[in-house]
Amino acid sequence: MTIHIGAAPGDIAETVLMPGDPYRARWAADTFLDAPRLVNEVRGMLGFTGTWRGNPVTIHGSGMGMPSLSIYANELIRDYGAKTLIRIGSCGGMQESVGIRDVILAMTSSSLSTPSRGIFRELNFAPSADWGLLKAAHDAAVAKGTTVHVGGIYSSDVFYDERPDLNEQMTRHGILGVEMEAAELYTLAARHGRRALAVLTVSDHLITGEALPSEDREKSFGDMVEIALEAAFT
Ligand code: HPA
Numbered sequence: 001m002t003i004h005i006g007a008a009p010g011d012i013a014e015t016v017l018m019p020g021d022p023y024r025a026r027w028a029a030d031t032f033l034d035a036p037r038l039v040n041e042v043r044g045m046l047g048f049t050g051t052w053r054g055n056p057v058t059i060h061g062s063g064m065g066m067p068s069l070s071i072y073a074n075e076l077i078r079d080y081g082a083k084t085l086i087r088i089g090s091c092g093g094m095q096e097s098v099g100i101r102d103v104i105l106a107m108t109s110s111s112l113s114t115p116s117r118g119i120f121r122e123l124n125f126a127p128s129a130d131w132g133l134l135k136a137a138h139d140a141a142v143a144k145g146t147t148v149h150v151g152g153i154y155s156s157d158v159f160y161d162e163r164p165d166l167n168e169q170m171t172r173h174g175i176l177g178v179e180m181e182a183a184e185l186y187t188l189a190a191r192h193g194r195r196a197l198a199v200l201t202v203s204d205h206l207i208t209g210e211a212l213p214s215e216d217r218e219k220s221f222g223d224m225v226e227i228a229l230e231a232a233f234t
Contacts, residue, residue: 002075005047005060007039012080013049013056015232017225018069018087020181022046022061027218028088028225029059045072052229059225062087066155066184070115073185077192084195086133086228087185088221090203090212091153091177094170098202100210101220103146103227104176105129105137106153106198109183112166113157116187127186130195133231137199140230146223151176153200155183167206177202197231199224 001008019025025046029036033050040047040060047060060076062069069087076082091104098104108128116125134150141148154170156178161167167178182198189196201220204211212220 002079004042004045004071005040005075005080006042007047007080009080011039011049012047012076012082013058014081014083015055016058016060016076016082016085017228018060018062018072018085018185020062020064020089024221025059025061028221031222032225032229033057033059053233055233057229057232058082062181065157065180066115069181070184070188073188077188077194082194084133084232085185085189086196086232087181087198088224088228089179089181089198089200091179091200093202093205093207094154094167094175094177096207098149098176099147100202100205100212101147101216102202103141103148103224104153104200104202105134105141105148105150106182106200107134107151109153109155109186109198110170110175111155111183114155114184114187116184125187127183127190129186129197130189133195133197136234137197137227137231139234140227144223144227146227149176153182153198154178156180171207178206199228
């Protein structure tokens, strides 16, 4: 047990999928895992452990934003020994070439700041995905016929953004999409020698204003879970 995770030692698998939404964690565990069991519900942040094709897997919510993700990822890594952490979430598209429903695999993530900012001081650390996971996820996405993009994303601290000029600069520099968690996940994985990846579905678009219809969200989320599981065990 840790401050924010009530799981017993050994209740968390070495492979952890992290959706932002705890109810998505429940849906993914019920839909894709064999014999899923609830291992955490502290503060309503649900975590489930089961197996996928015989491999132990935990699906645990991260909450929204890097401070929340940082709490859970730190405890999962340092106290429970998580070795592979894959964020599965949504993002806003930032390029014309990126469409709603497309999947983005984040090779790296830019940010104004992360919870790790303080330790780097004047250094701009470049958080990056694990190459093996990234390659395996790309292969899995292509095999499923999913439209997939690989490149840089932007981990923002705000959803309701008062600085549209920053988004314009990100778009100008080829950033594919915006979300709120990946940069800190990659930084923590680097610090502790773990593997991390963010698999993201484009749920809304900053340039076109389009949004994923609610009836399509479950299917898109399911595709991401499958891509993440395939990548983890390739
Ligand atoms: N901004 C930040 N995070 C997001 C967005 C967005 O537009 N869409 C999905 N996650």
